[in-house]
Amino acid sequence: MSADVVLHPGESQESLLRRFQKIVQTSGILKEFKVHQRFMTKRDAYLLKAKNNARRNKRKNHSS
Numbered sequence: 674m675s676a677d678v679v680l681h682p683g684e685s686q687e688s689l690l691r692r693f694q695k696i697v698q699t700s701g702i703l704k705e706f707k708v709h710q711r712f713m714t715k716r717d718a719y720l721l722k723a724k725n726n727a728r729r730n731k732r733k734n735h736s737s
Contacts, residue, residue: 676700 676696680689697703713721 676702 676693678689678693678696680686707717
């Protein structure tokens with residue numbers, strides 16, 4: 674995956690940076706990076722655990 678941006682004539686660097694950030698967000702580069710990341714922060718581990726618990730509880734309550 675790559676995100677290429679080219680400075681258009683008359684475009685400010687702030688505009689270029691905003692365009693780059695938008696491309697990175699929509700392309701899913703950061704999401705892919707986090708999937709392959711080995712170190713998990715305590716907050717990320719907590720959120721993942723909460724997400725999995727919510728999914729499990731939803732399935733458990735839905736099937737009853």
